[in-house]
Amino acid sequence: MDLSDAKNIVIVGGGQAAAQACASLRLFGYEGSITLVGEEAALPYQRPPLSKAYMKGEMAEERLYFKPENWYQDQNIDVILSMRATKIDRVKRIVEIEHGGELPYDAVIIATGSRPRALPVKGADLDGVFDLRDLSDVERIRPRMMAGQKLVIVGAGYIGLEAAAVARQMGLEVTVLEMADRVLARVTSPVMSAFFETEHRSQGVEIMTGARLASLKGEGAVAATVLADGTEIAADIVLVGIGILPNVELAEEAGIACSNGILVDQDARTNDPRVFAAGDCAKRPLVHYGRQGRLESVHNAIEQGKLAAAAIMGKKRPVEDCPWFWSDQYDLKLQIAGLSTDYDEIVVRGDPESRKFAAFYLRNGKLIAVDAVNSPPEFLASKKLIIAGASLAPATLRDTSLSMKEIAAAAA
Numbered sequence: 222m223d224l225s226d227a228k229n230i231v232i233v234g235g236g237q238a239a240a241q242a243c244a245s246l247r248l249f250g251y252e253g254s255i256t257l258v259g260e261e262a263a264l265p266y267q268r269p270p271l272s273k274a275y276m277k278g279e280m281a282e283e284r285l286y287f288k289p290e291n292w293y294q295d296q297n298i299d300v301i302l303s304m305r306a307t308k309i310d311r312v313k314r315i316v317e318i319e320h321g322g323e324l325p326y327d328a329v330i331i332a333t334g335s336r337p338r339a340l341p342v343k344g345a346d347l348d349g350v351f352d353l354r355d356l357s358d359v360e361r362i363r364p365r366m367m368a369g370q371k372l373v374i375v376g377a378g379y380i381g382l383e384a385a386a387v388a389r390q391m392g393l394e395v396t397v398l399e400m401a402d403r404v405l406a407r408v409t410s411p412v413m414s415a416f417f418e419t420e421h422r423s424q425g426v427e428i429m430t431g432a433r434l435a436s437l438k439g440e441g442a443v444a445a446t447v448l449a450d451g452t453e454i455a456a457d458i459v460l461v462g463i464g465i466l467p468n469v470e471l472a473e474e475a476g477i478a479c480s481n482g483i484l485v486d487q488d489a490r491t492n493d494p495r496v497f498a499a500g501d502c503a504k505r506p507l508v509h510y511g512r513q514g515r516l517e518s519v520h521n522a523i524e525q526g527k528l529a530a531a532a533i534m535g536k537k538r539p540v541e542d543c544p545w546f547w548s549d550q551y552d553l554k555l556q557i558a559g560l561s562t563d564y565d566e567i568v569v570r571g572d573p574e575s576r577k578f579a580a581f582y583l584r585n586g587k588l589i590a591v592d593a594v595n596s597p598p599e600f601l602a603s604k605k606l607i608i609a610g611a612s613l614a615p616a617t618l619r620d621t622s623l624s625m626k627e628i629a630a631a632a633a
C-alpha cells in the first residue's frame with residue numbers, strides 16, 4: 222500500500238525506535254503531521270547508559286536525550302508525554318489515548334518496547350527491590366547506591382552484570398544470583414561466560430550460579446534474599462534483571478498478528494498495511510539468518526525505525542546490517558556481531574587471560590557471529606564477513622599473526 226500521501230502519522234511509544242522513526246520520516250521528506258505518544262515523562266532517551274555511565278554518575282542527564290525539546294518543535298512533531306495509548310481502532314483509524322483523547326492516523330508505528338519480567342516470588346514488592354529499565358528506575362536506585370551497601374542482583378544477563386560492575390566500582394558489596402549453571406547462559410557461549418565470571422569474581426563480586434530464588438524477606442523493606450535451599454543472603458537493595466517481555470498488548474487487542482512479538486515483514490509492516498511495528502516489541506525477518514526473531518538492541522530499534530519510515534514514504538528499503546550489540550563492564554568492551562544461536566563450532570582468537578580476545582561462532586564452516594572483547598577489528602571485520610556468508614577456516618581465524626584485515630581479504 223502506498224502511504225506517501227499520508228497526512229497523519231502516529232507513533233506509539235517514546236523510546237529509541239520512536240525517536241528514529243520521527244527523524245527518518247522527516248529525512249525522507251514527510252511533511253504531514255507526526256504525533257508521538259509516550260507514557261514516560263521524559264523525552265526519548267538512550268537506555269544503554271542506564272546500566273553504565275549514567276548509573277555511575279559519570280554522564281549528565283541531558284546527554285541521554287536523543288534530541289532536545291526544541292528539535293521536536295522545529296521538526297513540527299507533537300510530543301505527548303506521560304500519556305498511554307490505550308487502543309488502536311483500525312476501522313476508524315484512530316489511536317485512543319488516556320483521558321478520552323483520539324489521534325486519527327493514516328499510518329501508525331507501534332514502538333512500545335518491552336518491560337521487565339516480574340520476579341515471581343513472595344516479597345518482590347518490598348521497598349528496596351528495583352527493576353532497571355527506565356530513567357525513573359535509576360533515579361530511585363542511585364541515591365541508595367552507597368559504598369558498603371549490600372546489593373543483590375537477580376539474573377546474570379548483560380544488564381545485571383553491567384550493574385554489578387558499576388556497583389562494585391562504587392564500593393557496594395555485590396552478589397549476583399543466577400538460576401542457570403553459568404552467567405550469560407541465554408546469550409553467549411560457555412567460554413565467554415567463564416571469562417566474565419572470572420572477571421567479576423576478581424573484582425570482588427560474589428557470583429552464585431544454580432541459585433534459585435525462593436523469596437525476599439524483610440519488614441517493609443528488603444533485608445535478605447532466600448534461596449530454594451534455604452540459604453539467606455543479606456540485602457539492602459535488590460536489582461531484578463531476569464529478562465523482558467515485549468509490549469504487544471495494544472497490537473494484540475487490535476487484532477494484529479503477534480507471536481512473542483508483533484509480527485512484521487522486512488519493511489516493519491504488520492498484517493495491517495497501515496500499521497508498522499519497530500524495536501523490542503517487533504518480531505522481524507532476520508534476513509541474514511533465514512528466520513524470524515525479536516531482537517533487543519539499539520541497532521535493531523534504529524534499523525526498524527528507518528525501515529518503517531522508508532516503507533511509509535515509498536522509499537527504497539535501507540540495506541539491513543547484521544545484528545549487533547555491545548556491553549561495557551569495568552574496562553572491558555564486549556562487541557557482538559550476529560546471532561550465535563545454532564553454532565556448531567567455536568573458535569577462540571587470542572588469549573582470554575590477556576583480556577583481549579574474540580570468540581567466533583561458525584555453522585557448517587560459515588561465520589554466523591562473534592563476541593569480541595576489547596577487539597574492535599575482530600568485531601568490525603566479522604560484521605562484513607557475516608553478511609557476506611563467508612566460510613572461514615578455524616586455523617586461519619586462530620592465527621593472530623594474520624590481521625583481521627588480511628583474514629577478511631583472503632575470505633572475499
Ligand SMILES: Cc1cc2nc3c(=O)[nH]c(=O)nc-3n(C[C@H](O)[C@H](O)[C@H](O)COP(=O)(O)OP(=O)(O)OC[C@H]3O[C@@H](n4cnc5c(N)ncnc54)[C@H](O)[C@@H]3O)c2cc1C
Nearest residue numbers: 234235236237238260268269306333334500501517518519
Ligand atoms: C539498562 C539497559 C541497558 C541496555 N544496554 C544496551 C546496550 O548496551 N546495547 C544495546 O544495543 N541495547 C541495550 N539495551 C536495549 C535497548 O536499549 C533497547 O533494545 C531499546 O531501547 C529498544 O528501543 P524501543 O524503542 O523498542 O523500546 P524502548 O526504548 O523501551 O521504548 C518504548 C517506549 O514506549 C513506551 N510505551 C510502551 N507502551 C506504551 C503505550 N501503550 N503508550 C505510550 N507509550 C508506551 C515505554 O514506556 C517506552 O518509553 C539496554 C536496555 C536497558 C534497559
